[in-house]
């Protein structure tokens with residue numbers, strides 16, 4: 001008897017993908033990138049609408065980090081989703097992206113201890129009174145990261161719920177969904193870590209304790225806007241701002257188990273752990289994996305070869321950061337093999353429209 005091998009549909013960066021209720025025309029995701037160009041009061045602007053609209057050919061855009069509360073603001077000049085005025089200001093962005101045929105999720109980023117009273121008027125909060133390592137931007141220039149106030153046990157749920165409230169505002173503002181920022185040493189990542197989280201209550205100690213905040217934030221968000229519109233970004237074994245995780249495989253396997261029960265739309269994983277760990281997490285996650293296949297802020301930037309390699313290793317979608325920042329027509333350039341413009345680091349976080357709206361589309365020589 002002959003058995004027929006199941007046919008494998010061709011997976012390429014330019015093949016479509018079904019993500020929750022959305023049909024993505026390709027697998028190229030624009031990675032979240034803070035650009036510090038919001039108007040005062042954390043409002044989105046017409047320039048931000050133009051910037052995202054220029055990149056609407058992405059299968060999916062994930063916005064820059066957006067604070068879900070004032071105390072959760074990390075950098076000055078970043079946008080928020082904790083007031084009605086902020087939500088209204090995002091309508092121009094989501095409207096422009098949709099008018100150009102795109103899809104956009106808001107990345108909800110609570111900075112936790114990576115913040116400063118000069119920026120928010122409040123002492124930053126964190127799982128424990130342990131400062132981050134490094135200097136944080138403030139309106140008065142970079143300053144040492146302050147000692148945060150450790151959240152009381154009964155205060156923790158309101159911070160978890162702040163993601164859900166911002167998610168509800170994001171949907172009102174026309175976003176297609178939200179990504180919880182669970183990576184890079186910010187609040188969720190601080191709770192996951194074994195050196196920023198020294199708590200002895202239900203939000204610390206064991207692996208179950210350290211994942212609880214992430215699970216509560218995700219579960220509240222799913223309740224507010226639905227699982228098919230909720231994703232999360234993770235940086236397993238990452239060391240940003242001095243966080244460390246003693247047991248990344250155990251920690252993330254437990255976390256992914258809980259998140260799979262919630263039915264989240266995706267996990268968005270950074271290549272912060274070694275490859276065997278990343279592949280173990282791929283096997284542990286039954287849903288969509290967006291892979292950001294290089295070390296953030298490292299020397300290599302995501303390119304076509306790395307993207308194709310990860311599609312072969314089981315990623316469903318690939319996110320590109322710096323390449324998308326500097327190439328609004330990245331999807332088309334990747335399709336035709338056109339050269340990529342390098343990103344200008346000096347305008348990452350400043351420069352107004354310069355280095356923001358000024359990157360050209362490819363012109364055939």
Ligand SMILES: Cc1cc2nc3c(=O)[nH]c(=O)nc-3n(C[C@H](O)[C@H](O)[C@H](O)COP(=O)(O)O)c2cc1C
Pocket residue numbers: 031032033034035064065107109181183184233270292294295296297300301302319320321322323348349
């Ligand atoms: C200017 C800049 C701002 C960034 N801001 C964020 C952010 O707000 N949230 C986040 O999760 N990652 C942020 N990142 C990390 C990127 O999403 C991405 O992981 C990193 O750039 C590596 O991918 P790449 O090689 O494709 O650029 C930022 C990166 C850059 C270059």
